[in-house]
Amino acid sequence: EAGVAQSPRYKIIEKRQSVAFWCNPISGHATLYWYQQILGQGPKLLIQFQNNGVVDDSQLPKDRFSAERLKGVDSTLKIQPAKLEDSAVYLCASSLVPGWQINYGYTFGSGTRLTVV
Amino acid sequence: QKEVEQDPGPLSVPEGAIVSLNCTYSNSAFQYFMWYRQYSRKGPELLMYTYSSGNKEDGRFTAQVDKSSKYISLFIRDSQPSDSATYLCAMSVNTGFQKLVFGTGTRLLVSP
Numbered sequence: 001e002a003g004v005a006q007s008p009r010y011k012i013i014e015k016r017q018s019v020a021f022w023c024n025p026i027s028g029h030a031t032l033y034w035y036q037q038i039l040g041q042g043p044k045l046l047i048q049f050q051n052n053g054v055v056d057d058s059q060l061p062k063d064r065f066s067a068e069r070l071k072g073v074d075s076t077l078k079i080q081p082a083k084l085e086d087s088a089v090y091l092c093a094s095s096l097v098p099g100w101q102i103n104y105g106y107t108f109g110s111g112t113r114l115t116v117v
Numbered sequence: 118q119k120e121v122e123q124d125p126g127p128l129s130v131p132e133g134a135i136v137s138l139n140c141t142y143s144n145s146a147f148q149y150f151m152w153y154r155q156y157s158r159k160g161p162e163l164l165m166y167t168y169s170s171g172n173k174e175d176g177r178f179t180a181q182v183d184k185s186s187k188y189i190s191l192f193i194r195d196s197q198p199s200d201s202a203t204y205l206c207a208m209s210v211n212t213g214f215q216k217l218v219f220g221t222g223t224r225l226l227v228s229p
Contacts, residue, residue, distance in 0.1 A: 040222075
């Protein structure tokens with residue numbers, strides 16, 4: 001089974017620039033998550049999709065962050081404009097059913113490391 | 118107060134040592150308790166999960182949950198250099214689905 005694919009692996013941008021990250025979940029996984037992991041911290045959920053609908057975006061800074069999941073498969077996360085505090089690893093995860101469940105897979109990608117200078 | 122508190126580390130031990138990693142939590146609604154391992158430049162991978170208070174063993178790893186004290190632990194016996202990673206505790210709470218809440222992670226370094 002192929003894993004969750006993310007690109008790019010690394011990105012360096014200047015503050016106030018925009019950036020986009022891409023995620024391709026495991027085939028058949030209806031639920032997709034974007035997490036932000038700041039250095040020295042645990043992952044924090046930004047947004048959760050069920051197919052192409054948003055289930056939870058309560059911790060997404062909507063003034064600068066946006067995400068979409070067209071056709072219920074791939075997803076993109078965008079930051080515009082970026083701030084220094086957005087420097088983090090952005091992890092995508094996917095699962096067969098919403099939320100964590102035993103035997104239904106909750107798999108993380110390797111992430112995109114963003115540095116804002 | 119954070120919902121999940123984790124000893125910050127880093128923790129440096131010699132090969133063969135017994136390692137103890139710990140987390141405390143404040144939300145009594147947490148249902149599942151998990152340990153994730155995260156290698157450098159990789160995503161977290163599920164190591165173990167438990168549901169009830171008590172111990173669960175899997176090879177060299179033992180997960181312990183004490184719901185009365187709101188305390189969970191992961192023990193690693195005969196630690197190996199390949200165990201060097203960041204260990205994240207995670208807990209799930211039912212918000213209509215099981216939502217994960219992570220600790221900050223403890224970085225472990227096992228030296229040969």
